[in-house]
Amino acid sequence: MTTHTTHGTSTLYWVFFAVLIGMTIWMFMQQSRNQKNRQKLQNSLQKGDQVVTVGGLIGTVASIDDKVVVLKIADDVKIKVLKTGIGGKYQDA
Template sequence: MEMIGTLLPLILMFAIFYFLLIRPQQKKQKAIREMHNALQRGDKIVTIGGLHGTIDSIDENIVVILVNDNRKLTFERSAIREVVNPD
């Protein structure tokens, strides 16, 4: 009986830690992964550095972004922070 009283707070702390920290982070990573997989030509995006542009071409890991004055920049797919297409 004493063992249950000793382990219960530890189990409770782990459960709280999981639901407040680990699970939300996993959901956020999943959403980012799904967004990266759904990227397509013509999407308006923002990179992690704050650069705004439009996807000109895309392959497995590389994204070519069209920016001001028809300049093309090449980025890793993981450098895309968000898609800002008007809905």
């Protein structure tokens, strides 16, 4: 018994390969878009903004420098967070 690849099976492999490449490209584009949006958010932070960290802490921006944001999370309680640790702006539901 001999085995050989038929035209239909070969075409199926090429379609699968093309879909795999397409999905990979789409994932890289999504990741790039998300990174640009996060960078834009971090650059737009201002004193008084309510934010949520990637860890889930909610606070108000007390001060900002190049890499660190000081968040007020309670009366007389402030913490330092890296800008990269800010997940987004927070709005009460």
